Amino acid sequence: MSGEPYGSDRLPEVLAKVATSLGPAHVRAWAQVLEPLVRPDSGLVASLVRARPGDPRLGPLAGQLAAAWRATEPQPHGAALALSLRTAMSQYESWKADHALEWVISGPSDRTEPVRHTAAVASSIIARAEHSILLATYAANDIADIATDLTAAATRGVRIDAIAETRGTEAAARLSRIPGMNVWHWPEHLRPVGAAMHAKFIAVDDSWLLLGSANLTGRAMGSNLEVGAVIHAPADVQRLTRHFAMLMSPARGTLVQYQP
Structure with missing residues (x-):
């Protein structure tokens, strides 16, 4: 909790902050915790954090939500709070669909600036994704939530191609253990001396792109100071995905499928 006083009018503001700071999966998990409650109990913050752990900002956000709920008179039922949270998330997701670029960060943030956290945006x-995911990362570790999201995407029929480094990192091996992943790498004999596969992005349905400095690691998604952007520009995203499709094509063979 931040320690600042909460008036009875702060709850809508805090709900909007939660919806814009966390990804849909986190918001749904929190709504499920709130729904059966009549009032905020002493274990609310811990229950929210446990619902879907992994984001270092969960504790403070959960504390702010609990404090705002307690300060609201009359106190709404948890089911009303859960519905309001889902509605705020839906409105924010619709707003994002009409905006071409959105900044994302990891690490320290300025509370006054409307930027979202890397882990939430990746989720x-x-x-x-409905059809395809193409992602690239130099490193991959401590990403249980992202692995769950990728597995869910593969289960609903999304094709997932992951390009990962193999020199000095186990990224390719770790990603290959996620069900439904097609993992690619840049063989040593096909690259210049000292060159690395250092690209970091997630492209979805040839329309959306998360591009930035963050690897698929817990630290990069959470505590590191990282910066990136979500871009909705189908023609430009398709140019990027076509480039990597060419590198993965048998005719070119620059990137080849990883064999554990």
Whole structure:
């Protein structure tokens, strides 16, 4: 909790902050915790954090939500709070669909600026996928939530191609253990001396792109100071995905499928 006083009018503001700071999966998990409650109990913050752990900002956000709920008179039932949270998330997701670029960050943030956290955005963009996901990362570790999101995408029929480094990192091996993943790498004999596969992005349905400095690691998604952007520009995203499709094509063979 931040320690600042909460008036009875702060709850809508805090609900909007939660909906815009966390991804859809986190919001749904929190709504499920809130729904059966009559009033905020002493274990609310811990229950929210446990619902879907992994984001270092969960504790403070949960504390702010609990404090705002307690300060609201009359106190709404948890089911009303859950519905309001889902509605705020839906409105924010609709707003995002009409905006071409959105900044995302990891690490320290300025509360006054409307930027979202890398882990939440990665979860959100993967959840949006209907047909294809193409991602690239130098490193991959401590990403249980992202692995769950990718598995869910594969289960609903999304094709997932992951390009990962193999020199000095186990990224390709770790990603290959996620069900439904097609993992690619850049063989040593096909690259210049000292060159690395250092690209970091997630492209969804040839329309949406999360592009930035963050690897698929817990630290990069959470505590590191990282910056990126979500871009909705289908023609430009397709140019990027076509480039990597060419590198993965048998005729070119620059990127080849990883064999554990």
